[in-house]
Amino acid sequence: MITMTIDAKVITTKTNKTVLQVAKENNISIPTLCAFAGLETRSVCRICSIEVKGTAFLSPACSTMVKEGMEIITDNDKVRNARKVLMEFILAEQGETENWGVQIKKLAREFNVEKARLKLTNDSARLIPQSEYITLTRALCIHCDRCISVCKYHIIHRAKKGASVTLTFGENNESLDKTNCVHCGDCISVCPTGALANGE
Ligand code: SF4
């Protein structure tokens, strides 16, 4: 067992847990976007940024492991400003307000952002039908890998790196309806941005 503090609350907990898990267990709310309980997290969105006393940079609560004596701050000006700036960039990539997924809309409300001030989306990268049942709007994807982790049939893959990173389907980057996809919808249900959605 270790003892630590979150927002000055003294907490005794087991090791091998993330700050996010311990915060949740203690009813301390930290916003998240890419993390999903039970799936490996890539920590790509940084919306869960928190301050760890004694460190220069903010850390993602979803992948920072708790340690003895740690002092965590989840809510101060530095943290709030950083989250808001990150949210603005994420929204800039999501394009027009009507494209935003449910979780994105909820976060935007929480951060008091009504619409994206910047626009980074390439419209040509928008809706690409993947099958009769499922569509992928590549521009909305934040590459959190939730869909890759949840698919029991290992149909979705990550290809390329850095700015060129993209999702592919099947062994040879096929359209979804040419793979063994059973249309279970699990990938749609975990997608935080609405990039994967039910087909029309
Ligand atoms: S619908 Fe189901 S089987 Fe098809 S890609 Fe998504 S998670 Fe995998």
Ligand code: SF4
């Ligand atoms: S399609 Fe959705 S779940 Fe899959 S990597 Fe992109 S944002 Fe994440």
Ligand code: FES
């Ligand atoms: S929820 Fe932690 S980095 Fe996305």
